[in-house]
Amino acid sequence: MDKAIVLASGGLDSCVTIACAVNDGYDAALLHINYGQRTQKREDKAFDDIAAYYNIKNKMTVDIDYLKRIGGSSLTDMSMKVEEDTIPASILSSLPSTYVPFRNANMISIAVSWAEVIGAEKIYIGAVEEDSSGYPDCREIFYKKFNDLLSVALAPESNVQIVTPVIHLTKKDIVKKGIELNAPLHLTWSCYQNEYTACGVCESCKLRLKGFELAGIKDPIPYK
Amino acid sequence: MDKAIVLASGGLDSCVTIACAVNDGYDAALLHINYGQRTQKREDKAFDDIAAYYNIKNKMTVDIDYLKRIGGSSLTDMSMKVEEDTIPASILSSLPSTYVPFRNANMISIAVSWAEVIGAEKIYIGAVEEDSSGYPDCREIFYKKFNDLLSVALAPESNVQIVTPVIHLTKKDIVKKGIELNAPLHLTWSCYQNEYTACGVCESCKLRLKGFELAGIKDPIPYK
Numbered sequence: 001m002d003k004a005i006v007l008a009s010g011g012l013d014s015c016v017t018i019a020c021a022v023n024d025g026y027d028a029a030l031l032h033i034n035y036g037q038r039t040q041k042r043e044d045k046a047f048d049d050i051a052a053y054y055n056i057k058n059k060m061t062v063d064i065d066y067l068k069r070i071g072g073s074s075l076t077d078m079s080m081k082v083e084e085d086t087i088p089a090s091i092l093s094s095l096p097s098t099y100v101p102f103r104n105a106n107m108i109s110i111a112v113s114w115a116e117v118i119g120a121e122k123i124y125i126g127a128v129e130e131d132s133s134g135y136p137d138c139r140e141i142f143y144k145k146f147n148d149l150l151s152v153a154l155a156p157e158s159n160v161q162i163v164t165p166v167i168h169l170t171k172k173d174i175v176k177k178g179i180e181l182n183a184p185l186h187l188t189w190s191c192y193q194n195e196y197t198a199c200g201v202c203e204s205c206k207l208r209l210k211g212f213e214l215a216g217i218k219d220p221i222p223y224k
Numbered sequence: 225m226d227k228a229i230v231l232a233s234g235g236l237d238s239c240v241t242i243a244c245a246v247n248d249g250y251d252a253a254l255l256h257i258n259y260g261q262r263t264q265k266r267e268d269k270a271f272d273d274i275a276a277y278y279n280i281k282n283k284m285t286v287d288i289d290y291l292k293r294i295g296g297s298s299l300t301d302m303s304m305k306v307e308e309d310t311i312p313a314s315i316l317s318s319l320p321s322t323y324v325p326f327r328n329a330n331m332i333s334i335a336v337s338w339a340e341v342i343g344a345e346k347i348y349i350g351a352v353e354e355d356s357s358g359y360p361d362c363r364e365i366f367y368k369k370f371n372d373l374l375s376v377a378l379a380p381e382s383n384v385q386i387v388t389p390v391i392h393l394t395k396k397d398i399v400k401k402g403i404e405l406n407a408p409l410h411l412t413w414s415c416y417q418n419e420y421t422a423c424g425v426c427e428s429c430k431l432r433l434k435g436f437e438l439a440g441i442k443d444p445i446p447y448k
Contacts, residue, residue, distance in 0.1 A: 101337045101340035101341055102336045105373070113291060
């Protein structure tokens with residue numbers, strides 16, 4: 001079986017992305033990256049639960065503290081308030097405060113290094129363009145340009161490409177896709193604020209809840 | 225003054241790159257990245273010495289352990305021998321064993337995150353195409369494609385570009401450029417093997433020594 005690395009946070013989108021990689025016939029290796037986000041411990045648990053569900057042998061968790069030290073995001077800076085709507089933030093005024101500068105490029109770069117060493121051909125990431133609050137690194141053009149970069153950036157015998165199976169799906173369609181592929185949605189975690197019962201009001205919770213509602217399915221995780 | 229971030233290892237090429245950024249009129253912030261390379265402590269000292277020479281206020285050292293954990297390079301894996309010539313290595317057979325998979329992309333990604341937060345416009349990196357042992361991430365095309373990526377990857381108000389002032393220079397010309405710009409070459413460290421007196425036989429030492437020789441200047445650091 002050919003190998004693929006899946007970037008997996010423990011959230012809904014990446015859980016369905018794992019399901020897509022497995023469904024595409026890949027031997028999936030999972031890469032989980034902690035970057036000092038508020039709900040890190042809860043996400044770690046979701047990641048481990050999902051990996052166990054899929055009986056994944058090759059998984060790696062990488063802790064990077066630098067995005068937190070660099071700052072600029074309410075997702076990593078505890079003194080900043082997580083917005084309940086997509087109100088522009090202070091530092092990069094055109095984006096929500098939850099934007100973590102160049103986050104996905106940092107994560108993908110780690111995945112690419114690992115892919116070259118283990119000989120994985122694909123890197124799956126659960127980026128979603130429509131529901132991504134305007135984050136530039138969740139758009140298809142970002143992944144197209146990253147793949148252009150990969151075509152010149154690696155050892156001649158390496159062949160690594162990024163795959164974004166849910167990028168054009170709505171949250172509703174991601175929920176439906178997850179159900180269709182038997183993804184363990186009950187093990188996922190999306191809330192940016194809380195670790196035990198989801199807040200239901202942060203941007204991430206709202207998008208998730210709306211997705212389940214439109215799909216006509218009850219979200220199986222607990223809310224406040 | 226406009227800000228620029230310079231990726232600085234403590235080596236000859238990045239020292240001259242700092243000199244170029246300063247000479248170009250930028251307020252330079254220095255980013256030093258430890259990735260578990262053999263000569264990390266000695267490079268740390270070189271970095272601090274060079275930063276002090278230029279009286280740099282804004283500097284950051286980031287430790288990333290994951291490239292060492294991911295492996296695949298004799299630069300980070302102590303069980304692999306550093307080659308004395310550019311003999312192909314085992315894992316990625318067409319490149320020297322000192323190749324660290326996708327290393328420069330990992331480093332640049334950290335620099336870009338920091339650049340967005342502090343409002344730096346340029347990222348200087350001392351990559352050298354001709355003397356780079358065939359590393360794909362030292363070629364101009366790599367930086368061109370990375371700049372293409374940056375044009376779509378950031379917040380709309382961010383404008384970050386990578387600058388590679390020594391990419392087409394030979395080691396000889398880098399030494400000459402350093403002398404011309406009063407760069408503190410005596411504070412730099414290049415050896416991949418040793419921390420006190422440079423080995424003189426590893427690939428990096430050989431390239432450096434040849435550069436000084438061709439420039440007609442005595443290398444001011446101690447050799448075995």
